[in-house]
Amino acid sequence: MSESAAKGRQVIRGIDASGAHPVEYRFAHARGGNRHLTVVFADTHGPDDHGWATGMFDDLRSNILWIRDRFDDGNTYYLCKEGDFGIEESVIGLIQKVVKALGLTPADVTLWGSSKGGSAALHFGLKYGFRNIVASVPQLRIGTFVRDVHPDTGRHMLGETMPEDRVRLLDSVLTDLLVSEVNPGAHLYLVSSPQDEQYATQIEPYLGLLQRYPNFNFLFSESPHITGHDEVTRRNTPPLLGIAHLLVEGISPRLGVTRHGHEEPDADRSGITGFLASTSIVQDRLAPPVVTMPLPHDPLPVTGVPLTGRAPGAVRVSIWENGGYLASAPVGPEGDWTWRREEPWSTGEHTVRLFAVDRNGIQSARTDVTFTASDRITVPRAPDATEPEQRFDTEQYFDTEGARVVLLPPLPHTPEPGQQLLATSIRFTGASNAATRVGFRENGVLLGSCPVAHGGRWLWDAVRDWSAGTHTVEVVAANDAGEVSPPATVTFAVIPVPGQ
Numbered sequence: 001m002s003e004s005a006a007k008g009r010q011v012i013r014g015i016d017a018s019g020a021h022p023v024e025y026r027f028a029h030a031r032g033g034n035r036h037l038t039v040v041f042a043d044t045h046g047p048d049d050h051g052w053a054t055g056m057f058d059d060l061r062s063n064i065l066w067i068r069d070r071f072d073d074g075n076t077y078y079l080c081k082e083g084d085f086g087i088e089e090s091v092i093g094l095i096q097k098v099v100k101a102l103g104l105t106p107a108d109v110t111l112w113g114s115s116k117g118g119s120a121a122l123h124f125g126l127k128y129g130f131r132n133i134v135a136s137v138p139q140l141r142i143g144t145f146v147r148d149v150h151p152d153t154g155r156h157m158l159g160e161t162m163p164e165d166r167v168r169l170l171d172s173v174l175t176d177l178l179v180s181e182v183n184p185g186a187h188l189y190l191v192s193s194p195q196d197e198q199y200a201t202q203i204e205p206y207l208g209l210l211q212r213y214p215n216f217n218f219l220f221s222e223s224p225h226i227t228g229h230d231e232v233t234r235r236n237t238p239p240l241l242g243i244a245h246l247l248v249e250g251i252s253p254r255l256g257v258t259r260h261g262h263e264e265p266d267a268d269r270s271g272i273t274g275f276l277a278s279t280s281i282v283q284d285r286l287a288p289p290v291v292t293m294p295l296p297h298d299p300l301p302v303t304g305v306p307l308t309g310r311a312p313g314a315v316r317v318s319i320w321e322n323g324g325y326l327a328s329a330p331v332g333p334e335g336d337w338t339w340r341r342e343e344p345w346s347t348g349e350h351t352v353r354l355f356a357v358d359r360n361g362i363q364s365a366r367t368d369v370t371f372t373a374s375d376r377i378t379v380p381r382a383p384d385a386t387e388p389e390q391r392f393d394t395e396q397y398f399d400t401e402g403a404r405v406v407l408l409p410p411l412p413h414t415p416e417p418g419q420q421l422l423a424t425s426i427r428f429t430g431a432s433n434a435a436t437r438v439g440f441r442e443n444g445v446l447l448g449s450c451p452v453a454h455g456g457r458w459l460w461d462a463v464r465d466w467s468a469g470t471h472t473v474e475v476v477a478a479n480d481a482g483e484v485s486p487p488a489t490v491t492f493a494v495i496p497v498p499g500q
Contacts (some may be wrong), residue, residue, distance in 0.1 A: 026069040038057070040112050065094075079157065134189045141202060289337070310335045398486055471492060475489070
């Protein structure tokens with residue numbers, strides 16, 4: 001699935017589910033054949049848990065990989081959940097696959113982030129040997145920080161009680177790397193400020209360790225206009241972007257020896273194209289949802305009628321109209337889903353777009369359904385148990401010898417032929433012109449009936465004890481003059497309700 005950036009740059013969305021934890025990403029190809037990759041980690045305010053994804057990098061010429069920090073509904077610093085560092089392994093797995101698919105080396109990569117994204121950039125950059133690391137206001141003692149400042153994140157990363165041994169372990173993740181001086185050739189760019197409330201505990205005690213790196217660059221920003229942690233990055237965005245542009249061009253803005261260009265407009269893209277296709281968020285292996293009601297171009301009342309269908313293999317169906325999100329419908333264990341809009345539809349034609357989503361976040365291709373909402377159509381009411389069945393008792397209604405068979409058979413919409421349904425979710429819908437009522441029988445026994453609404457629509461919720469197995473129901477229409485139709489038949493299978 002792709003989307004357009006502000007200046008027309010295509011952004012491709014995907015999920016790498018090859019590791020223990022599915023990793024969601026966005027990717028943009030380089031401009032002008034640039035041979036560089038910028039990997040972007042998110043801070044706590046990143047839109048949809050992606051960092052710097054609001055157009056800041058539109059003019060950056062490198063390939064860009066944005067990685068989402070959302071694992072099991074929580075932030076993780078791209079490291080761990082409940083003390084398990086399987087997330088780190090999945091994240092570095094994605095990065096290394098993209099680097100390989102582009103035909104690059106760690107020397108062609110810049111890791112970028114602010115706040116917790118800066119911590120991630122430092123961690124992955126130092127530990128896994130990447131050349132360039134840009135980190136604005138990172139936290140270097142992550143365990144203590146999440147425990148004391150962001151306890152929700154702390155519980156997600158460390159476990160509900162945030163045990164002290166896990167806090168200490170997370171505190172040591174970055175500091176141990178600095179002490180051991182791993183990746184000594186890395187070009188480090190660190191931004192901080194005395195106005196950052198985290199500076200005294202998270203940065204200043206470790207400057208000595210950072211200064212052991214020959215290519216360490218410290219942007220120390222002092223300004224009366226800086227009011228706190230988040231403001232440091234905002235005030236320094238222009239120089240940070242300037243550094244990014246230079247690194248992309250192969251220039252390390254500390255020394256006078258530089259390398260310009262580094263472009264291959266005709267470079268083979270088959271590797272990265274194949275990787276993006278195989279990890280695209282939209283996959284053919286998940287079937288698009290089937291809409292069983294309404295049928296295409298059906299007239300519907302503005303309220304009361306649900307959308308129903310099937311989406312085997314999915315956990316939810318996402319529902320949209322005109323690019324706007326409407327709702328998410330859960331999918332039952334047998335693949336059935338239903339959604340009823342709470343507010344009325346506007347009158348006129350509607351095209352609703354749906355797609356299925358599985359437990360890993362993989363999406364299906366899109367399904368469109370078009371229908372017309374009218375305030376002149378009412379929802380068929382359920383049969384009233386106290387209502388006299390004057391024209392629909394067993395003898396009169398089904399006595400075709402005594403009635404004139406002049407109406408056309410009704411047209412059932414659901415259940416579909418051969419459809420498998422839970423006994424608790426059987427609903428008959430359809431259309432019948434010139435009729436006022438529709439009745440249902442099985443093996444000569446009247447099951448129930450329902451009125452026909454204006455426009456010919458009818459609906460009957462078949463709430464009764466259905467036995468498991470195949471059922472063939474006859475559907476007959478009638479009018480006030482006692483005229484009936486030949487029966488239409490509906491054959492479907494009833495499957496037991498799980499746990500019953």
